[in-house]
Amino acid sequence: MSIGFIGAGKIAQALMKGLVSAGISKADRILASAPKADFKCHQDTQLLGCRTTYHNNDVLNNSEIVVLAVKPHVFPALLNEIEANVTEKHLLISIALGIEISCIENALPASSRVVRVMSNTPVLIREGASVYSCGTNVTKADSQTVRKLFTSVGMCEEIPEALIDAVTALSGSGPAYLYTCMEALADAGVLQGIPRDLSLKLVAQTMIGSARMVLETNKHPAALKDDVCSPAGCTIHAMYHLEKNGLRALLMEAVSKGTEVAHWKSKNGKHSGP
Numbered sequence: 001m002s003i004g005f006i007g008a009g010k011i012a013q014a015l016m017k018g019l020v021s022a023g024i025s026k027a028d029r030i031l032a033s034a035p036k037a038d039f040k041c042h043q044d045t046q047l048l049g050c051r052t053t054y055h056n057n058d059v060l061n062n063s064e065i066v067v068l069a070v071k072p073h074v075f076p077a078l079l080n081e082i083e084a085n086v087t088e089k090h091l092l093i094s095i096a097l098g099i100e101i102s103c104i105e106n107a108l109p110a111s112s113r114v115v116r117v118m119s120n121t122p123v124l125i126r127e128g129a130s131v132y133s134c135g136t137n138v139t140k141a142d143s144q145t146v147r148k149l150f151t152s153v154g155m156c157e158e159i160p161e162a163l164i165d166a167v168t169a170l171s172g173s174g175p176a177y178l179y180t181c182m183e184a185l186a187d188a189g190v191l192q193g194i195p196r197d198l199s200l201k202l203v204a205q206t207m208i209g210s211a212r213m214v215l216e217t218n219k220h221p222a223a224l225k226d227d228v229c230s231p232a233g234c235t236i237h238a239m240y241h242l243e244k245n246g247l248r249a250l251l252m253e254a255v256s257k258g259t260e261v262a263h264w265k266s267k268n269g270k271h272s273g274p
Contacts (some may be wrong), residue, residue, distance in 0.1 A: 001025050001026065001029070001064070001065065001066050002025075002029055002031075002062065002063045003019065003024075003025050003029065003030050003031075003063055003064075003066075003067070003149075004030070004031045004032065004033075004059035004060070004063030004064045004065070004066045004067070004128070005030070005031070005032035005033070005066075005067045005069050006032075006039075006056045006059050006060075006067070006068050006069060006078065006082070006130055007033070007034065007067075007068065007069030007070040007071075007261070008031075008032040008033065008034040008041040008044075008052065008065060008069070008080065009041060009069060010036075010124060011069060011095060011121075011123060011124070012067065012189070013045060013048065014033060014097075014123045014124045014125075014126075014128075014153055015067065015069075015123065015149070015150075015152075016030055016032070016050055017048060017126075017153075018123070018126050018153035019149065019152055020048070020049070020150035021126070024148065024149065024151035024152055026033065026177050027048055027050050027052065028049060028050070029051070030044050030050040030051065030054050031051045031053060031059055031063060032051070032053070032059070032063050033052070033053045033054065033055060033056045033058060033059045034052065034054070035054065035218050037053045041103075045219075056081055056082055057081070057085045057267075059073055060082055060085040060086065060090065060265050061085065061119075063090075063112060063230065064090060064091065065090075065091045065093065065145065065149075066090055066091070066093070067093045067094050068092060068093065068094040068095065068096060068104075069095050069096070070096060070256065071096070072096045072097050072098050072099055073193060075096050075099050076107070079104065079107040079108060080107070080217065082108075083107060083108055083109070086108050086109055086112055087111075088111045088113075089107070090106070090113065091113050091115070091142050091145065091146075092108075092113060092114045092115070092147070093115045093117055093132075093146060094114065094116050094117065095117045095118075096140065097118075097121060097172075098168075098262070098265050098266045099116070100116070100161070100265075100266060101114050101116050101133060101135045101136075101161055102106060103164075104116075104135070105135055111137055112135070112137060113135065113137045113138050113139070113142055114135035114136075114137070115132050115133070115134055115135060115138055115140065115142065115143075115146050115163060116132065116133045116164065117130055117131070117132045117146065117150065117156075118130065118131050118132075118137070118164050118168055118171075118172055119150065119172075120172050120174065120175055121175055122154065122175065123153040123154055126152070126153045126154060127153075127154050128150070128153045128154030129154055129155055129157070129161050129171040130150040130153070130154060130155065130156040130157075131156070131157050131158070131159045131163075131167050131171075132146050132147070132150065132156065132157075132158055132159070133158070133159060133160060133161035133164060133166065134146075134158070137188045143158060146158075151183060162189070165259050165262040165263040165266060166203070166255075166259045166262075168197060168226055168258065168259070168262040169254075169255045169256075169257075169258025169259040169261075169262055170255050170258075170259075173255075173258050174263075177251070177254065178189040178207065182200070182203050182204060182207065185199075185203045186200040186203045187198045189202065189203065191221030197218060203213070208248055210224070225239070
């Protein structure tokens with residue numbers, strides 16, 4: 001499987017690592033492009049054992065699967081640059097934020113096979129949450145290929161493109177919400193006399209363990225919460241305080257606001273990160 005990356009930043013490098021670690025591709029079969037001035041991208045990519053080039057069209061000419069991993073604001077110029085070299089043999093996977101499939105298809109030959117992916121930063125440690133949507137010419141085999149690629153760096157599910165803005169606000173932005181909660185809980189531990197390093201470690205491990213309980217037991221979070229809340233215990237008193245102050249509604253409203261902004265940016269060409 002010949003895989004190329006146009007753009008070789010951190011997310012692209014994380015995908016390269018995942019693909020090699022999962023045995024999907026040998027490192028020396030992966031080719032990535034980056035500007036000549038971006039020496040670090042070239043250096044880091046080469047340290048993974050992958051090849052690099054300064055020319056985007058080199059990637060197209062030497063790869064069947066091409067991951068478009070450039071910043072959203074340079075995407076229109078990129079499409080204009082590569083349009084003449086895109087053929088039916090290419091499966092194009094866009095991980096650019098806010099760029100709709102129709103925008104890519106309209107700029108490329110009519111037969112172009114385009115998939116749009118929304119992922120998040122934990123792909124850097126192969127714990128990402130990714131979703132993808134398929135364009136007009138994408139086959140079932142193409143869909144399975146995309147799922148295989150992104151499960152090498154976490155979980156991956158196919159969804160309608162209409163849901164991608166909501167996913168951007170939920171799991172794309174989600175790490176920021178959780179980091180803020182972690183910081184606040186760690187501060188709370190320090191307030192009660194727990195050393196900061198230990199407090200943060202306890203919070204982080206509690207989040208990891210709780211998430212794995214949801215994924216591995218298939219129990220609803222409410223049921224798992226009830227398992228922790230003893231009658232008249234400290235947990236139920238703490239939960240009452242959270243409910244009284246609207247934590248649940250606040251989180252739901254945050255995702256709603258994020259979805260609204262992501263949708264506006266997509267429709268108005270204001271492309272930026274989650």
